[in-house]
Amino acid sequence: MPSIVGPLKINSVGGGTVNFGDAFYIAPKSSGKTNAGSGSLNTGDFICTNNLVSTTNPFDPDVNDQPIAGNA
Template identity: 40%
Template sequence: MPAKVGAVKVLTLSSSSIFNIGDVYNMSPHASAKTFAGGGSFNTGDGIRVRLNRANTFINDSEVFDQSVVNND
């Protein structure tokens, strides 16, 4: 059922967001990300002490594409 919409102000849209005004059948945003993290990463809380002596993160990623996001219409 159509609706009348007044003024709309969009401040920001992220890369995987959808903005729609009006009738829609299906909306499905797709996004992909790959994260590499070493020792001491992703720690949250108060008073955390992390002591890493000579900590290294080695990445051996031989794949060009892990999983492609296609047909994102």
């Protein structure tokens, strides 16, 4: 089915997928994982983060989180 796309504004695309209209399939081409502790990924002005004790367990028992094999 054809689609009509109205007004649109995209300021930035950093490695993502932008799709307009119909698509047969959309599959990821890359994947990543970030381990971060409490208050480590805050952004903005004048941030005050008080963490008495913060630990991050990066152990991941499963093998694949987002398999990308076969997505050509």
